[in-house]
Amino acid sequence: xxxxxxxxxxxxxxxxxxxxxxxxxxxPERSVYGFLGRNGxxxxxxxKMLLGLIRPSCGTAxxxxxxxxxxxxxxxxxxxxxxxxxxxxxxLSGRENLDLTRRLIGPPQAETDRVLEVVEMTEHAARxxxxxxxxxxxxxxxxxxxxxxxxVLILDEPTNGLDPDGIAxxxxxxxxxxxxxxxxxxLSSHLLGxxxxxxxxxxxxxxxxxxxxxxxARLKAELIPEIAVETNDPARATKLAGAQGFSVAQSADRxxxxxxxxxxxxxxxxxxxxxLVEAGIAVFAIGPRARTLEGIYREVSSLxxxxxxxxxxxx
Amino acid sequence: MFTVLSxxxxxxxxxxxxxxxxxxxxxxxxxxxxxxxxxxxxxPWDMWMGSASAIWAFFMLPMSVTAxxxxxxxxxxxxxxxxxxRALPVPRWKLYAAKAACVLAVVAAMSLMVLAMVWVAxxxxxxxxxxxxxxxxxxxxxxxxxxxxxxxxxxxxxxxQLWTALRFASFVPALALGIGGTxxxxxxxxxxxxxxxxxxxxxxxxxxxxxxxxxxLGLGGGLGLVAxxxxxxxxxxxxxx
Numbered sequence: 051x052x053x054x055x056x057x058x059x060x061x062x063x064x065x066x067x068x069x070x071x072x073x074x075x076x077x078p079e080r081s082v083y084g085f086l087g088r089n090g091x092x093x094x095x096x097x098k099m100l101l102g103l104i105r106p107s108c109g110t111a112x113x114x115x116x117x118x119x120x121x122x123x124x125x126x127x128x129x130x131x132x133x134x135x136x137x138x139x140x141x142l143s144g145r146e147n148l149d150l151t152r153r154l155i156g157p158p159q160a161e162t163d164r165v166l167e168v169v170e171m172t173e174h175a176a177r178x179x180x181x182x183x184x185x186x187x188x189x190x191x192x193x194x195x196x197x198x199x200x201x202v203l204i205l206d207e208p209t210n211g212l213d214p215d216g217i218a219x220x221x222x223x224x225x226x227x228x229x230x231x232x233x234x235x236x237l238s239s240h241l242l243g244x245x246x247x248x249x250x251x252x253x254x255x256x257x258x259x260x261x262x263x264x265x266x267a268r269l270k271a272e273l274i275p276e277i278a279v280e281t282n283d284p285a286r287a288t289k290l291a292g293a294q295g296f297s298v299a300q301s302a303d304r305x306x307x308x309x310x311x312x313x314x315x316x317x318x319x320x321x322x323x324x325x326l327v328e329a330g331i332a333v334f335a336i337g338p339r340a341r342t343l344e345g346i347y348r349e350v351s352s353l354x355x356x357x358x359x360x361x362x363x364x365x
Numbered sequence: 366m367f368t369v370l371s372x373x374x375x376x377x378x379x380x381x382x383x384x385x386x387x388x389x390x391x392x393x394x395x396x397x398x399x400x401x402x403x404x405x406x407x408x409p410w411d412m413w414m415g416s417a418s419a420i421w422a423f424f425m426l427p428m429s430v431t432a433x434x435x436x437x438x439x440x441x442x443x444x445x446x447x448x449x450x451r452a453l454p455v456p457r458w459k460l461y462a463a464k465a466a467c468v469l470a471v472v473a474a475m476s477l478m479v480l481a482m483v484w485v486a487x488x489x490x491x492x493x494x495x496x497x498x499x500x501x502x503x504x505x506x507x508x509x510x511x512x513x514x515x516x517x518x519x520x521x522x523x524x525x526q527l528w529t530a531l532r533f534a535s536f537v538p539a540l541a542l543g544i545g546g547t548x549x550x551x552x553x554x555x556x557x558x559x560x561x562x563x564x565x566x567x568x569x570x571x572x573x574x575x576x577x578x579x580x581x582l583g584l585g586g587g588l589g590l591v592a593x594x595x596x597x598x599x600x601x602x603x604x605x606x
Contacts, residue, residue, distance in 0.1 A: 098448070101448075101452040102451075102452065103448055103451055103452055103604070103605065104604050104605075105604060123454045123455075123456065124454075126452060126453060126454035127454040129452070131449070131452050133448050133449060133452075135444065135445030135446075135448060135449075136444065136445075136446075136449075137441075137444045137445055137446025137447070137448065137449035137450070138444055138446070139376055139380075139440060139444065139446070140444065141378065141379045141380045142375075142376070142378060142379070146375070146378070149375075150372050150375060150376065151449075151453065153368050153371065153372050154368065154369065154372055154453055154455050155453060155454060155455070194449075
């Protein structure tokens with residue numbers, strides 16, 4: 051799989067504050083890459099550097115192989131962006147707003163109709179943007195980002211301020227984008243649930259550093275596997291699993307056993323099950339625990355910022 | 366460049382800036398109309414057109430430029446559209462140069478509107494009260510020339526106001542500069558040094574001393590072009606955080 055976006059040791063400091071610290075990220079083509087991090091983690095600063103809006107203190111960024119620092123215009127031709135501030139002119143209609151950008155970047159007039167149709171905004175296109183709801187503005191912003199069918203879309207918090215229905219629509223829309231348009235989507239958010247349901251790949255930014263990156267399904271499957279066990283005696287089961295060398299957490303009705311990275315979940319489950327049954331502890335259920343993005347996020351966010359978990363072989 | 370210019374012009378559609386461009390010359394025309402209606406004897410065309418041009422240059426031009434540049438800049442600052450514009454595959458200098466060209470075109474159009482609307486106001490008042498029909502001839506070339514010189518001498522004032530308005534996202538610095546400049550231009554009208562004050566340069570086009578006209582025109586026009594170029598270079602290179 052080739053690369054749509056690549057950064058190498060990308061850093062940016064504001065006076066003494068290091069906002070982005072040596073971020074090396076790789077976004078594969080036709081992926082939906084969820085760029086996660088809490089507010090102030092450096093996501094927007096990284097996106098602005100990718101768009102050539104601010105210069106990095108050091109490091110490089112490239113879009114579809116074009117170096118943003120050396121050829122900003124060339125890189126900008128490959129990207130459509132939806133930024134947190136939409137920048138629409140309230141005195142103009144939705145169509146007029148799109149048309150301004152279309153004129154500046156050059157595609158034919160029919161392109162405005164096409165993108166309006168894609169985001170299902172054709173019937174509202176003649177209304178002034180000042181009368182639009184936030185959800186409609188988000189969709190119009192998405193339409194504007196898609197003008198000229200750029201191979202890369204950079205979307206900064208696209209579900210911000212949307213109601214649950216709007217979020218579900220946006221999620222469905224973004225998930226389908228690579229298949230429908232062949233575009234790569236870099237999606238920043240601090241909403242773990244949204245990214246989990248939309249992204250194929252994730253990168254987690256913590257205190258300006260990229261602390262985890264990889265294909266979401268593989269990360270969930272491979273990163274520190276866990277086994278959940280429901281027994282009639284969680285206290286004894288905890289002791290027994292601990293004696294077997296497992297790291298165990300106990301809750302009211304179950305224990306959660308953390309394995310070592312790379313350890314075979316099936317073999318460990320079988321061994322643990324055997325040990326529990328032999329000790330006379332009834333096992334109601336045992337199996338690998340589905341890993342959530344939130345769990346992964348909590349884990350890597352608690353790592354010291356200089357430690358990074360990465361899956362370079364994925365790309 | 367033509368595309369970027371046409372985009373800038375389209376942004377003015379139904380905007381407050383467009384409303385201001387019509388309102389300011391209209392106010393002068395309304396004033397001239399009622400001033401003429403309360404008159405007892407006819408006055409020459411030169412008097413009506415001269416006083417309208419003086420009001421324009423003395424107060425309405427600097428204040429209109431202050432408001433216009435703030436409104437035009439706020440069209441981008443308000444919805445925070447700079448990031449969107451600056452991320453587009455368009456050389457940034459073109460965005461700022463188009464903005465400047467658009468403001469200059471609007472101020473030029475306002476100058477023409479002063480001429481046209483005052484003619485309409487005087488003609489209208491004369492139609493209602495025929496005994497006040499202006500005397501002398503309507504010397505269009507001379508009036509247009511004076512207004513054109515006022516426009517040229519206002520380039521420095523326009524550049525400074527637009528630069529400040531585009532540089533700062535808040536209305537306050539540009540408004541404070543414009544109000545302050547106009548205030549000193551008004552309270553120190555007769556000061557010789559006034560010819561070096563950008564906000565007073567346009568009214569110096571009506572001075573009887575030739576050196577004042579030449580100095581204000583040369584400085585306002587020449588330095589204005591330099592300042593506009595510097596503005597485009599500075600703003601297009603500046604990182605907007």
